[in-house]
Amino acid sequence: MAVSEGREERASVNIWGIGVRQVVFMALGAALYAGLSYVTNSLQLPGASNVSLRPGIVIPLFFGVVFGPIVGAFTGGIGNLINDMLTGTVYWNWDVGNAIIGLVAGLAMYNTLGRYNSTVKIIVAEFYSVIGILVGLGFAAYSDIWVSKLTFSAATTTEFIPASLPDIVLGLILLPILLGAYNAAIARTGRG
Numbered sequence: 415m416a417v418s419e420g421r422e423e424r425a426s427v428n429i430w431g432i433g434v435r436q437v438v439f440m441a442l443g444a445a446l447y448a449g450l451s452y453v454t455n456s457l458q459l460p461g462a463s464n465v466s467l468r469p470g471i472v473i474p475l476f477f478g479v480v481f482g483p484i485v486g487a488f489t490g491g492i493g494n495l496i497n498d499m500l501t502g503t504v505y506w507n508w509d510v511g512n513a514i515i516g517l518v519a520g521l522a523m524y525n526t527l528g529r530y531n532s533t534v535k536i537i538v539a540e541f542y543s544v545i546g547i548l549v550g551l552g553f554a555a556y557s558d559i560w561v562s563k564l565t566f567s568a569a570t571t572t573e574f575i576p577a578s579l580p581d582i583v584l585g586l587i588l589l590p591i592l593l594g595a596y597n598a599a600i601a602r603t604g605r606g
Contacts, residue, residue: 429482429523436481440488443477443516446470447493452500465573471581472588474512475546478520479539479589480528480596486516490550507561511554518546530593539593543585551578 450470457467474493478486491513498504522542526535555574558564564573 427523427527429520429528430484431482432484436485439477439481439485440492443473443481443485443489444493444496447473447489447512448496448500451494451497455497455501465576467580467584469584469588471515471547471585472592474516475519475539475543475585475589476592476596478516478518478546479522479526479530479542479593481520482523482528483517483520486518486520486546487513488516490514490516505554505561507557508554511550511552511557514550514553515543515546518549519543531597536590536593540586540589543589544582547578547581547585551581 447470450473451468454468454470455466458465474486474490477489491509494512495504495509498509519539519542522539525538530536530539551574555569555577556566558569558573559566
């Protein structure tokens with residue numbers, strides 16, 4: 415009986431669907447990510463090429479794992495684009511890289527259905543989030559070999575490593591906190 419219930423529940427969750435709910439969360443996520451990024455832009459990492467400490471990275475991760483890959487991609491890409499526009503320079507490849515982060519994190523829904531009510535499911539969300547950060551920031555940093563005429567070594571040492579490591583650490587710490595708060599809020603509404 416539990417297996418058929420799991421299949422029915424999985425069939426009712428369309429992780430690629432876009433409805434009014436997803437559009438609202440896309441807008442909210444992008445606005446939150448842009449705002450948090452803008453506030454922390456001044457926390458530049460020494461020795462890095464225009465890389466700042468970004469606790470806001472948890473926003474596209476959270477919106478991806480809870481609301482799906484499309485919401486995560488929009489949150490990361492458009493949120494980063496808005497921040498770029500506010501600060502004066504658009505780095506399209508970093509906007510795409512941030513979209514990839516949210517998209518890949520959102521793939522956790524294949525295993526969790528967007529419910530993070532156990533340690534195992536939170537670990538799954540963190541796994542997809544780390545992969546998303548590595549792939550997204552890998553795209554952004556290594557595309558700068560062509561976009562900004564960096565060498566492979568410079569892209570690695572001044573962009574990929576300084577951007578990826580703090581984002582991974584912050585994501586691993588902050589994502590479970592947000593998921594716990596989200597679970598508590600859902601439980602209070604009786605929808606969880």
